Amino acid sequence: MIKVAIFEDNRSLREGLAAMIGGTAEFECVGAFPNCNNLLKNITQAKPDVVLMDIEMPGINGIEAVAIIKEEFPEMKILMETIFDDDEKIFNSICAGAEGYILKHTPPAEIMEAIKEIHEGGSPMTPSIANRVLKMVKTKPEIGHKESFDLTDREKEILTCLVKGMSYKMVADACFISIETVNVHVKNIYRKLQVHSKSEAVIKAIKGRIV
Amino acid sequence: MIKVAIFEDNRSLREGLAAMIGGTAEFECVGAFPNCNNLLKNITQAKPDVVLMDIEMPGINGIEAVAIIKEEFPEMKILMETIFDDDEKIFNSICAGAEGYILKHTPPAEIMEAIKEIHEGGSPMTPSIANRVLKMVKTKPEIGHKESFDLTDREKEILTCLVKGMSYKMVADACFISIETVNVHVKNIYRKLQVHSKSEAVIKAIKGRIV
DNA sequence: GGGGGGATACCATGTTTTGGGTATTGAGAA
DNA sequence: TTCTCAATACCCAAAACATGGTATCCCCCC
Numbered sequence: 001m002i003k004v005a006i007f008e009d010n011r012s013l014r015e016g017l018a019a020m021i022g023g024t025a026e027f028e029c030v031g032a033f034p035n036c037n038n039l040l041k042n043i044t045q046a047k048p049d050v051v052l053m054d055i056e057m058p059g060i061n062g063i064e065a066v067a068i069i070k071e072e073f074p075e076m077k078i079l080m081e082t083i084f085d086d087d088e089k090i091f092n093s094i095c096a097g098a099e100g101y102i103l104k105h106t107p108p109a110e111i112m113e114a115i116k117e118i119h120e121g122g123s124p125m126t127p128s129i130a131n132r133v134l135k136m137v138k139t140k141p142e143i144g145h146k147e148s149f150d151l152t153d154r155e156k157e158i159l160t161c162l163v164k165g166m167s168y169k170m171v172a173d174a175c176f177i178s179i180e181t182v183n184v185h186v187k188n189i190y191r192k193l194q195v196h197s198k199s200e201a202v203i204k205a206i207k208g209r210i211v
Numbered sequence: 212m213i214k215v216a217i218f219e220d221n222r223s224l225r226e227g228l229a230a231m232i233g234g235t236a237e238f239e240c241v242g243a244f245p246n247c248n249n250l251l252k253n254i255t256q257a258k259p260d261v262v263l264m265d266i267e268m269p270g271i272n273g274i275e276a277v278a279i280i281k282e283e284f285p286e287m288k289i290l291m292e293t294i295f296d297d298d299e300k301i302f303n304s305i306c307a308g309a310e311g312y313i314l315k316h317t318p319p320a321e322i323m324e325a326i327k328e329i330h331e332g333g334s335p336m337t338p339s340i341a342n343r344v345l346k347m348v349k350t351k352p353e354i355g356h357k358e359s360f361d362l363t364d365r366e367k368e369i370l371t372c373l374v375k376g377m378s379y380k381m382v383a384d385a386c387f388i389s390i391e392t393v394n395v396h397v398k399n400i401y402r403k404l405q406v407h408s409k410s411e412a413v414i415k416a417i418k419g420r421i422v
Numbered sequence: 423g424g425g426g427g428g429a430t431a432c433c434a435t436g437t438t439t440t441g442g443g444t445a446t447t448g449a450g451a452a
Numbered sequence: 453t454t455c456t457c458a459a460t461a462c463c464c465a466a467a468a469c470a471t472g473g474t475a476t477c478c479c480c481c482c
Contacts, residue, residue, distance in 0.1 A: 117338070127332045133344060137302065137348060167467095178430075187471070195376070197409075197469080203413060364458095389460075395461080401441090407441090
């Protein structure tokens with residue numbers, strides 16, 4: 001029995017979804033809300049396994065809502081629902097922590113299927129969405145490589161600090177070592193990465209996905 | 212009738228898949244090959260709609276094969292199949308152009324389902340793969356935000372140079388201006404970005420997708 | 423029990439960067 | 453026209469960084 005909560009401002013759509021979910025043996029609709037004004041209260045009371053979240057909503061929008069829910073209940077699965085499939089929304093939803101993303105014109109049977117999949121740990125996506133997600137990954141050719149450069153754990157730690165924009169002094173404080181030691185580590189990092197400045201190292205770390 | 216070609220070095224698996232696909236009304240197996248030695252020839256003759264491609268193969272591996280196929284037949288759908296779900300392989304497969312990615316332990320019925328989905332323009336992925344893909348997207352904040360910071364064109368140009376790891380001197384040479392002018396621009400960039408070092412600026416530029 | 427490597431620390435020196443000035447020129451707005 | 457602003461250029465001092473050393477400690481492995 002998968003417990004589902006719905007956030008959807010369109011009344012007929014909301015009631016339709018609730019009826020559909022409530023009318024199935026596998027699912028239980030534990031709440032259907034027109035907005036996110038009482039988001040955490042609603043969620044806390046309903047205790048759903050899966051949240052069906054409309055993106056376009058007055059007041060707190062769906063993407064903000066995802067962030068709020070995930071902050072409090074990270075294990076809760078969230079399936080975004082929208083009429084538009086624009087990259088910005090998809091991207092921001094994913095970043096906020098949503099597991100799935102479907103378009104509203106998706107037939108009911110597939111919505112049910114998606115809820116089941118997301119509950120099982122999958123990431124259901126409308127084909128057009130999936131394609132856009134793949135494109136997003138493609139535009140970042142650097143994740144691949146993952147050249148190791150044989151950095152030691154400590155060196156990776158230092159490098160991570162540098163990627164946060166810290167100065168030697170800040171790194172020293174953060175790692176509880178002297179500035180001189182930071183200096184030594186940085187020297188070794190430069191040698192292994194074959195660079196000669198902090199920014200080069202930072203760039204290589206980000207692009208080469210070392211950190 | 213979806214025409215499917217199989218590339219899989221394990222004989223029993225290959226024959227099993229071929230039998231399964233051939234035994235269904237919706238699918239037709241137009242070829243089953245143990246390696247990619249005659250890749251283009253095989254593909255040209257078989258003319259499949261969907262290619263089922265094993266990643267781990269002697270000789271030309273599955274990822275290289277995808278790139279080759281996509282080069283010649285960009286509209287052909289390719290479903291990757293593997294025993295491992297490591298990020299590197301997933302990422303490289305996606306970059307090479309594969310539309311789907313499933314693990315070998317996926318039950319036959321779901322493999323058939325995935326073939327149908329990929330043929331319809333979807334991107335079927337094993338849940339664990341989908342999760343990794345979403346994580347890859349998350350590490351890539353560039354599509355979102357896009358804060359402008361009101362940089363002038365020249366300043367963006369300078370910043371772009373910095374993001375390439377260049378020193379002031381190199382920027383000066385590249386932009387045909389004096390080092391002093393670079394200095395002035397950098398100062399202005401720092402003020403607008405509210406940072407106080409080159410690496411901070413570089414980081415903000417990359418993450419904020421300014422460049 | 424010695425050798426290698428990683429982490430620590432310090433010294434010295436030169437270069438680069440940072441942040442504070444001032445000043446000229448040309449384009450476009452008031 | 454005058455004024456603002458981007459772009460150019462220069463000066464200077466302090467801070468941060470880059471690069472070359474040496475040296476100690478500890479752990480693991482041979």
